[in-house]
Amino acid sequence: xxxxxxxxxxxxxxxxxxxxxxxxxxxxxxxxxxxxxxxxxxxxxxxxxxxxxxxxxxxxxxxxxxxxxxxxxxxxxxxxxxxx
Amino acid sequence: xxxxxxxxxxxxxxxxxxxxxxxxxxxxxxxxxxxxxxxxxxxxxxxxxxxxxxxxxxxxxxxxxxxxxxxxxxxxxxxxxxxxxxxxxxxxxxxxxxxxxxxxxxxxxxxxxxxxxxxxxxxxxxxxxxxxxxxxx
Numbered sequence: 001x002x003x004x005x006x007x008x009x010x011x012x013x014x015x016x017x018x019x020x021x022x023x024x025x026x027x028x029x030x031x032x033x034x035x036x037x038x039x040x041x042x043x044x045x046x047x048x049x050x051x052x053x054x055x056x057x058x059x060x061x062x063x064x065x066x067x068x069x070x071x072x073x074x075x076x077x078x079x080x081x082x083x084x
Numbered sequence: 085x086x087x088x089x090x091x092x093x094x095x096x097x098x099x100x101x102x103x104x105x106x107x108x109x110x111x112x113x114x115x116x117x118x119x120x121x122x123x124x125x126x127x128x129x130x131x132x133x134x135x136x137x138x139x140x141x142x143x144x145x146x147x148x149x150x151x152x153x154x155x156x157x158x159x160x161x162x163x164x165x166x167x168x169x170x171x172x173x174x175x176x177x178x179x180x181x182x183x184x185x186x187x188x189x190x191x192x193x194x195x196x197x198x199x200x201x202x203x204x205x206x207x208x209x210x211x212x213x214x215x216x217x218x219x220x221x
Contacts, residue, residue: 006134008132008134008202008204009132009204009206009215009217010215010217012132013215051217055134055137055202058134058136058137058140059137059140060200074134074137074202076134076202076204077204077215077217077218078217078218079198079199079200079201079202079203079204079217079218080198080204080205080216080217080218
């Protein structure tokens with residue numbers, strides 16, 4: 001099935017593009033499996049994995065959420081926060 | 085008013101948008117680009133958003149604040165793209181009958197925004213640039 005992946009900030013710099021369409025995702029795959037699939041193409045992503053957040057269709061999501069055809073899956077770094 | 089903009093924020097307009105005859109207090113927060121960070125001189129910043137989701141998250145924060153405090157108006161405007169030192173990156177205005185609610189809600193909005201709204205900044209220095217990301221937070 002086809003999903004759209006969106007990348008931001010340092011992740012976008014690693015991959016070199018902000019959107020990637022992947023058309024070979026098996027049904028039932030989780031957000032984490034999609035990330036690993038992407039990381040096989042872009043190994044530079046691997047070191048970010050533990051710190052990343054994921055959103056499915058623009059809502060914060062769990063890594064074990066199953067994705068559906070046409071979903072928009074975003075991987076991104078935590079928001080910067082800033083000193084209060 | 086919840087907006088993501090790429091041009092300078094019109095602060096007066098944001099304040100006017102929350103004005104109400106019932107509001108005796110308007111608290112504002114202005115997030116301004118600073119000329120230094122981490123011991124380095126900052127030449128300018130670049131803000132990048134996940135625009136649709138950033139707007140959704142800002143709407144959620146506004147809703148939470150309106151549920152928690154008796155407010156008459158609440159506006160959040162965030163700017164993205166290249167910003168120079170002294171320019172506003174985010175401006176918040178909160179109106180309530182009395183000042184305590186406006187102050188508290190304004191603080192809640194900026195603190196929550198900084199952890200949940202998908203907007204990142206890149207600091208540019210004379211000798212390089214770095215994404216400021218909340219790893220380990």
